[in-house]
Amino acid sequence: MKDGNCDFSPMKQILKEDIRQVIAALELNLEAMSNENDCLLGSFEKIKEQFVSIDMKAATFYLNCYLSPFTDKYPELTISIQNLSNRKHGGLIVIQRQESLETIIQPGISIGAELTHSLLESIFYPGNPLHDGAVLVSQNQISSAANVLPLSVRSTGGKKLGTRHRAALGLTERSDALVLVVSEETGRISFALNGNLYPINNQGLH
Structure with a gap:
Protein backbone atom coordinates (compact mmCIF):
# COMPACT_ATOMS: atom_id res chain seq x y z
CA MET A 1 0.00 0.00 0.00
CA SER A 68 -1.75 11.94 -1.05
CA PRO A 69 -0.28 9.63 -3.74
CA PHE A 70 -3.56 9.64 -5.68
CA THR A 71 -4.87 13.22 -5.52
CA ASP A 72 -3.51 16.68 -4.79
CA LYS A 73 -6.96 17.79 -3.64
CA TYR A 74 -6.76 16.67 -0.01
CA PRO A 75 -7.39 20.26 1.23
CA GLU A 76 -10.51 20.57 -0.96
CA LEU A 77 -11.77 17.17 0.19
CA THR A 78 -11.29 17.98 3.86
CA ILE A 79 -13.03 21.36 3.57
CA SER A 80 -15.98 19.75 1.81
CA ILE A 81 -16.46 16.93 4.31
CA GLN A 82 -16.08 19.35 7.22
CA ASN A 83 -18.80 21.59 5.76
CA LEU A 84 -21.04 18.61 4.97
CA SER A 85 -20.54 17.38 8.52
CA ASN A 86 -21.36 20.74 10.09
CA ARG A 87 -24.58 20.96 8.06
CA LYS A 88 -25.43 17.26 8.47
CA HIS A 89 -25.58 16.80 4.70
CA GLY A 90 -24.86 13.18 3.84
CA GLY A 91 -21.94 12.50 1.53
CA LEU A 92 -20.27 9.53 -0.18
CA ILE A 93 -17.00 10.23 -2.00
CA VAL A 94 -14.99 7.51 -3.74
CA ILE A 95 -11.30 8.17 -4.38
CA GLN A 96 -10.03 5.84 -7.08
CA ARG A 97 -6.54 4.61 -6.34
CA GLN A 98 -4.64 2.01 -8.42
CA GLU A 99 -7.45 -0.37 -9.39
CA SER A 100 -10.10 0.36 -12.01
CA LEU A 101 -13.65 0.57 -10.64
CA GLU A 102 -15.51 0.31 -13.96
CA THR A 103 -16.76 -3.23 -13.40
CA ILE A 104 -17.72 -2.65 -9.75
CA ILE A 105 -19.56 0.69 -9.76
CA GLN A 106 -22.90 1.20 -11.45
CA PRO A 107 -22.11 4.43 -13.34
CA GLY A 108 -24.06 7.62 -12.73
CA ILE A 109 -23.82 11.03 -14.39
CA SER A 110 -20.54 12.10 -15.97
CA ILE A 111 -19.11 15.34 -14.52
CA GLY A 112 -15.49 15.66 -15.67
CA ALA A 113 -14.71 18.80 -13.68
CA GLU A 114 -11.85 19.88 -11.43
CA LEU A 115 -12.45 18.89 -7.82
CA THR A 116 -13.43 21.85 -5.64
CA HIS A 117 -15.08 21.83 -2.24
CA SER A 118 -17.90 24.07 -3.48
CA LEU A 119 -18.76 21.70 -6.33
CA LEU A 120 -18.72 18.68 -4.02
CA GLU A 121 -20.92 20.44 -1.48
CA SER A 122 -23.41 21.48 -4.16
CA ILE A 123 -23.67 17.90 -5.44
CA PHE A 124 -24.57 16.64 -1.95
CA TYR A 125 -26.94 19.50 -1.16
CA PRO A 126 -30.28 17.96 -0.12
CA GLY A 127 -32.72 18.01 -2.99
CA ASN A 128 -30.02 17.95 -5.68
CA PRO A 129 -30.90 15.03 -8.01
CA LEU A 130 -27.31 13.74 -7.66
CA HIS A 131 -27.02 13.88 -3.86
CA ASP A 132 -28.08 10.30 -3.08
CA GLY A 133 -25.35 8.49 -5.00
CA ALA A 134 -21.57 8.40 -4.72
CA VAL A 135 -19.17 10.89 -6.28
CA LEU A 136 -16.20 9.32 -8.04
CA VAL A 137 -12.89 11.19 -7.77
CA SER A 138 -10.08 10.25 -10.12
CA GLN A 139 -6.81 12.09 -9.44
CA ASN A 140 -7.83 15.77 -9.25
CA GLN A 141 -11.17 15.53 -11.02
CA ILE A 142 -14.74 14.69 -10.11
CA SER A 143 -15.34 12.06 -12.78
CA SER A 144 -19.01 11.37 -12.07
CA ALA A 145 -21.82 11.62 -9.55
CA ALA A 146 -24.90 9.58 -8.59
CA ASN A 147 -22.88 6.36 -8.89
CA VAL A 148 -24.29 3.23 -7.23
CA LEU A 149 -21.89 1.14 -5.15
CA PRO A 150 -22.21 -2.52 -4.16
CA LEU A 151 -23.50 -2.95 -0.61
CA SER A 152 -21.60 -4.98 1.94
CA VAL A 153 -23.43 -8.07 3.17
CA ARG A 154 -20.93 -8.74 5.92
CA SER A 155 -22.14 -8.92 9.50
CA THR A 156 -21.13 -5.88 11.55
CA GLY A 157 -21.48 -7.50 14.95
CA GLY A 158 -24.99 -6.26 15.54
CA LYS A 159 -24.11 -2.65 14.75
CA LYS A 160 -26.66 -1.15 12.36
CA LEU A 161 -25.11 0.68 9.43
CA GLY A 162 -26.81 3.07 7.03
CA THR A 163 -26.82 2.59 3.27
CA ARG A 164 -23.89 4.97 2.70
CA HIS A 165 -21.67 3.12 5.15
CA ARG A 166 -22.65 -0.29 3.76
CA ALA A 167 -21.88 0.99 0.25
CA ALA A 168 -18.48 2.31 1.38
CA LEU A 169 -17.62 -1.05 2.92
CA GLY A 170 -18.99 -2.95 -0.08
CA LEU A 171 -16.76 -1.13 -2.56
CA THR A 172 -13.64 -1.30 -0.40
CA GLU A 173 -14.16 -5.03 0.10
CA ARG A 174 -13.86 -5.43 -3.67
CA SER A 175 -11.19 -2.85 -4.56
CA ASP A 176 -8.36 -0.69 -3.22
CA ALA A 177 -10.54 2.46 -3.40
CA LEU A 178 -10.84 4.76 -0.41
CA VAL A 179 -14.34 6.03 0.40
CA LEU A 180 -15.19 9.07 2.52
CA VAL A 181 -18.57 8.99 4.27
CA VAL A 182 -20.52 11.75 6.03
CA SER A 183 -23.58 10.67 7.99
CA GLU A 184 -26.64 12.85 7.47
CA GLU A 185 -28.08 11.63 10.79
CA THR A 186 -25.13 12.52 13.01
CA GLY A 187 -22.72 14.50 10.81
CA ARG A 188 -19.96 12.07 11.74
CA ILE A 189 -17.14 11.54 9.26
CA SER A 190 -15.47 8.22 8.53
CA PHE A 191 -13.50 6.57 5.76
CA ALA A 192 -13.53 3.02 4.47
CA LEU A 193 -10.45 1.18 3.24
CA ASN A 194 -9.86 -2.54 2.68
CA GLY A 195 -13.32 -3.38 4.01
CA ASN A 196 -12.85 -1.52 7.31
CA LEU A 197 -14.49 1.66 8.56
CA TYR A 198 -12.51 4.29 10.49
CA PRO A 199 -13.97 7.32 12.33
CA ILE A 200 -12.39 10.68 11.63
CA ASN A 201 -11.88 13.59 14.03
CA ASN A 202 -13.52 16.54 12.31
CA GLN A 203 -11.51 19.03 14.36
CA GLY A 204 -8.25 17.34 13.41
CA LEU A 205 -8.72 17.70 9.66
CA HIS A 206 -6.52 20.31 8.04
Whole structure:
Protein backbone atom coordinates (compact mmCIF):
# COMPACT_ATOMS: atom_id res chain seq x y z
CA MET A 1 0.00 0.00 0.00
CA LYS A 2 1.34 3.41 -0.94
CA ASP A 3 1.48 5.87 1.93
CA GLY A 4 2.88 8.94 0.21
CA ASN A 5 5.65 11.01 1.80
CA CYS A 6 4.23 10.98 5.33
CA ASP A 7 6.57 11.48 8.25
CA PHE A 8 5.25 9.00 10.79
CA SER A 9 7.65 9.91 13.62
CA PRO A 10 5.80 12.92 15.12
CA MET A 11 2.43 11.16 15.03
CA LYS A 12 3.92 8.03 16.58
CA GLN A 13 5.30 10.11 19.45
CA ILE A 14 1.90 11.74 20.02
CA LEU A 15 0.13 8.38 19.97
CA LYS A 16 2.72 6.83 22.31
CA GLU A 17 2.14 9.62 24.85
CA ASP A 18 -1.64 9.24 24.56
CA ILE A 19 -1.36 5.48 25.08
CA ARG A 20 0.92 5.98 28.10
CA GLN A 21 -1.77 8.21 29.65
CA VAL A 22 -4.37 5.49 29.11
CA ILE A 23 -2.08 2.88 30.69
CA ALA A 24 -1.49 5.16 33.68
CA ALA A 25 -5.26 5.63 34.09
CA LEU A 26 -5.80 1.86 33.93
CA GLU A 27 -3.12 1.28 36.56
CA LEU A 28 -4.84 3.77 38.87
CA ASN A 29 -8.09 1.88 38.38
CA LEU A 30 -6.36 -1.38 39.31
CA GLU A 31 -5.21 0.17 42.56
CA ALA A 32 -8.65 1.67 43.22
CA MET A 33 -10.30 -1.74 42.83
CA SER A 34 -8.85 -2.76 46.17
CA ASN A 35 -11.26 -0.28 47.75
CA GLU A 36 -14.72 -1.79 47.49
CA ASN A 37 -16.33 1.60 48.06
CA ASP A 38 -14.90 3.12 44.86
CA CYS A 39 -17.16 3.14 41.80
CA LEU A 40 -15.04 3.06 38.66
CA LEU A 41 -17.78 3.49 36.05
CA GLY A 42 -17.04 7.19 35.50
CA SER A 43 -13.33 6.48 35.17
CA PHE A 44 -13.97 3.68 32.67
CA GLU A 45 -16.06 6.06 30.58
CA LYS A 46 -13.20 8.58 30.46
CA ILE A 47 -10.73 5.86 29.42
CA LYS A 48 -13.10 4.74 26.68
CA GLU A 49 -13.26 8.33 25.42
CA GLN A 50 -9.45 8.46 25.40
CA PHE A 51 -9.30 5.29 23.30
CA VAL A 52 -11.79 6.75 20.82
CA SER A 53 -9.77 9.97 20.63
CA ILE A 54 -6.55 8.04 19.90
CA ASP A 55 -8.28 6.00 17.20
CA MET A 56 -9.73 9.08 15.50
CA LYS A 57 -6.46 11.02 15.73
CA ALA A 58 -4.55 8.19 14.04
CA ALA A 59 -7.23 7.70 11.38
CA THR A 60 -7.15 11.40 10.48
CA PHE A 61 -3.38 11.27 10.00
CA TYR A 62 -3.40 8.06 7.96
CA LEU A 63 -6.21 9.33 5.74
CA ASN A 64 -3.90 11.99 4.33
CA CYS A 65 -1.16 9.40 3.83
CA TYR A 66 -3.49 7.07 1.92
CA LEU A 67 -4.85 9.89 -0.28
CA SER A 68 -1.75 11.94 -1.05
CA PRO A 69 -0.28 9.63 -3.74
CA PHE A 70 -3.56 9.64 -5.68
CA THR A 71 -4.87 13.22 -5.52
CA ASP A 72 -3.51 16.68 -4.79
CA LYS A 73 -6.96 17.79 -3.64
CA TYR A 74 -6.76 16.67 -0.01
CA PRO A 75 -7.39 20.26 1.23
CA GLU A 76 -10.51 20.57 -0.96
CA LEU A 77 -11.77 17.17 0.19
CA THR A 78 -11.29 17.98 3.86
CA ILE A 79 -13.03 21.36 3.57
CA SER A 80 -15.98 19.75 1.81
CA ILE A 81 -16.46 16.93 4.31
CA GLN A 82 -16.08 19.35 7.22
CA ASN A 83 -18.80 21.59 5.76
CA LEU A 84 -21.04 18.61 4.97
CA SER A 85 -20.54 17.38 8.52
CA ASN A 86 -21.36 20.74 10.09
CA ARG A 87 -24.58 20.96 8.06
CA LYS A 88 -25.43 17.26 8.47
CA HIS A 89 -25.58 16.80 4.70
CA GLY A 90 -24.86 13.18 3.84
CA GLY A 91 -21.94 12.50 1.53
CA LEU A 92 -20.27 9.53 -0.18
CA ILE A 93 -17.00 10.23 -2.00
CA VAL A 94 -14.99 7.51 -3.74
CA ILE A 95 -11.30 8.17 -4.38
CA GLN A 96 -10.03 5.84 -7.08
CA ARG A 97 -6.54 4.61 -6.34
CA GLN A 98 -4.64 2.01 -8.42
CA GLU A 99 -7.45 -0.37 -9.39
CA SER A 100 -10.10 0.36 -12.01
CA LEU A 101 -13.65 0.57 -10.64
CA GLU A 102 -15.51 0.31 -13.96
CA THR A 103 -16.76 -3.23 -13.40
CA ILE A 104 -17.72 -2.65 -9.75
CA ILE A 105 -19.56 0.69 -9.76
CA GLN A 106 -22.90 1.20 -11.45
CA PRO A 107 -22.11 4.43 -13.34
CA GLY A 108 -24.06 7.62 -12.73
CA ILE A 109 -23.82 11.03 -14.39
CA SER A 110 -20.54 12.10 -15.97
CA ILE A 111 -19.11 15.34 -14.52
CA GLY A 112 -15.49 15.66 -15.67
CA ALA A 113 -14.71 18.80 -13.68
CA GLU A 114 -11.85 19.88 -11.43
CA LEU A 115 -12.45 18.89 -7.82
CA THR A 116 -13.43 21.85 -5.64
CA HIS A 117 -15.08 21.83 -2.24
CA SER A 118 -17.90 24.07 -3.48
CA LEU A 119 -18.76 21.70 -6.33
CA LEU A 120 -18.72 18.68 -4.02
CA GLU A 121 -20.92 20.44 -1.48
CA SER A 122 -23.41 21.48 -4.16
CA ILE A 123 -23.67 17.90 -5.44
CA PHE A 124 -24.57 16.64 -1.95
CA TYR A 125 -26.94 19.50 -1.16
CA PRO A 126 -30.28 17.96 -0.12
CA GLY A 127 -32.72 18.01 -2.99
CA ASN A 128 -30.02 17.95 -5.68
CA PRO A 129 -30.90 15.03 -8.01
CA LEU A 130 -27.31 13.74 -7.66
CA HIS A 131 -27.02 13.88 -3.86
CA ASP A 132 -28.08 10.30 -3.08
CA GLY A 133 -25.35 8.49 -5.00
CA ALA A 134 -21.57 8.40 -4.72
CA VAL A 135 -19.17 10.89 -6.28
CA LEU A 136 -16.20 9.32 -8.04
CA VAL A 137 -12.89 11.19 -7.77
CA SER A 138 -10.08 10.25 -10.12
CA GLN A 139 -6.81 12.09 -9.44
CA ASN A 140 -7.83 15.77 -9.25
CA GLN A 141 -11.17 15.53 -11.02
CA ILE A 142 -14.74 14.69 -10.11
CA SER A 143 -15.34 12.06 -12.78
CA SER A 144 -19.01 11.37 -12.07
CA ALA A 145 -21.82 11.62 -9.55
CA ALA A 146 -24.90 9.58 -8.59
CA ASN A 147 -22.88 6.36 -8.89
CA VAL A 148 -24.29 3.23 -7.23
CA LEU A 149 -21.89 1.14 -5.15
CA PRO A 150 -22.21 -2.52 -4.16
CA LEU A 151 -23.50 -2.95 -0.61
CA SER A 152 -21.60 -4.98 1.94
CA VAL A 153 -23.43 -8.07 3.17
CA ARG A 154 -20.93 -8.74 5.92
CA SER A 155 -22.14 -8.92 9.50
CA THR A 156 -21.13 -5.88 11.55
CA GLY A 157 -21.48 -7.50 14.95
CA GLY A 158 -24.99 -6.26 15.54
CA LYS A 159 -24.11 -2.65 14.75
CA LYS A 160 -26.66 -1.15 12.36
CA LEU A 161 -25.11 0.68 9.43
CA GLY A 162 -26.81 3.07 7.03
CA THR A 163 -26.82 2.59 3.27
CA ARG A 164 -23.89 4.97 2.70
CA HIS A 165 -21.67 3.12 5.15
CA ARG A 166 -22.65 -0.29 3.76
CA ALA A 167 -21.88 0.99 0.25
CA ALA A 168 -18.48 2.31 1.38
CA LEU A 169 -17.62 -1.05 2.92
CA GLY A 170 -18.99 -2.95 -0.08
CA LEU A 171 -16.76 -1.13 -2.56
CA THR A 172 -13.64 -1.30 -0.40
CA GLU A 173 -14.16 -5.03 0.10
CA ARG A 174 -13.86 -5.43 -3.67
CA SER A 175 -11.19 -2.85 -4.56
CA ASP A 176 -8.36 -0.69 -3.22
CA ALA A 177 -10.54 2.46 -3.40
CA LEU A 178 -10.84 4.76 -0.41
CA VAL A 179 -14.34 6.03 0.40
CA LEU A 180 -15.19 9.07 2.52
CA VAL A 181 -18.57 8.99 4.27
CA VAL A 182 -20.52 11.75 6.03
CA SER A 183 -23.58 10.67 7.99
CA GLU A 184 -26.64 12.85 7.47
CA GLU A 185 -28.08 11.63 10.79
CA THR A 186 -25.13 12.52 13.01
CA GLY A 187 -22.72 14.50 10.81
CA ARG A 188 -19.96 12.07 11.74
CA ILE A 189 -17.14 11.54 9.26
CA SER A 190 -15.47 8.22 8.53
CA PHE A 191 -13.50 6.57 5.76
CA ALA A 192 -13.53 3.02 4.47
CA LEU A 193 -10.45 1.18 3.24
CA ASN A 194 -9.86 -2.54 2.68
CA GLY A 195 -13.32 -3.38 4.01
CA ASN A 196 -12.85 -1.52 7.31
CA LEU A 197 -14.49 1.66 8.56
CA TYR A 198 -12.51 4.29 10.49
CA PRO A 199 -13.97 7.32 12.33
CA ILE A 200 -12.39 10.68 11.63
CA ASN A 201 -11.88 13.59 14.03
CA ASN A 202 -13.52 16.54 12.31
CA GLN A 203 -11.51 19.03 14.36
CA GLY A 204 -8.25 17.34 13.41
CA LEU A 205 -8.72 17.70 9.66
CA HIS A 206 -6.52 20.31 8.04
